Amino acid sequence: ALITDFIMGALSLYFAIRLRRNKEEHGFLKYWYYFFLFYGIGSLFGALGHAFYNYTGPQGKFPTWISGILASYFIEKAMIKSAKPLNKNNRLGKIAFVKMILTFLIVITVISTKSFRLNHTIGFIPIAINTFIGVFISVSVISIYNMRNGFEDFKYLFYGVLVMVPSFFIFMFKLNPAQWFDKNDMSHIIIILGITFFYIGLKKLNYQELPFQN
Secondary structure, X not given: OHHHHHHHHHHHHHHHHHHHOOOOOOHHHHHHHHHHHHXXXXXXXXXXXXXXXXXXXXXXXXXXXXHHHHHHHHHHHHHHHOOHHHOHHHHHHHHHHHHHHHHHHHHHHHHOOHHHHHOHHHHHHHHHHHHHHHHHHHHHHHHHHHHHOOOHHHHHHHHHHHHHHHHHHHHHOOOOOEOOEOHHHHHHHHHHHHHHXXXXXXXXXXXXXXXXXX
């Protein structure tokens, strides 16, 4: 998990750096930039958390969990920016913000319980559910919406979601192919492929046309 976390983090930060020069072009790109930035930072903290677990304990995972919640929020905000007709009075933006705050509150509540001290993995469950809603549902649903409106290049974002879906179930059901290649490694490899599709999709889109110019 240490190696695949590091690769995933480094790749995400590379994508963020590549998007940084264009992030002022549209709010859609700006929020994708922040997604890759926080996801990359979280993954690198995840690598450190695995490496120094014997010293930090489950608390070493907290920076990764925080970054994960923020990354999910930013990817939701990005997709909302590409679907203005669905976001009247910023209702979707408000829902995304409230969901982020609720997730933080739920995680804080969970890690304060005795159950967390006995089984620290339960602290990640609300984050996993939040990520599923933010990354898998928001990206796929809004990508399909845009594709149906004639913006075919959103298909790459949708492909990224399809590629990443198995990672959620691999992690939740603790599918470990081998001792040296566990559920974390397997899900990380899949996510790396998924975020690569995301980046390809962002480079394919034309930000001087609809749905970005309306």
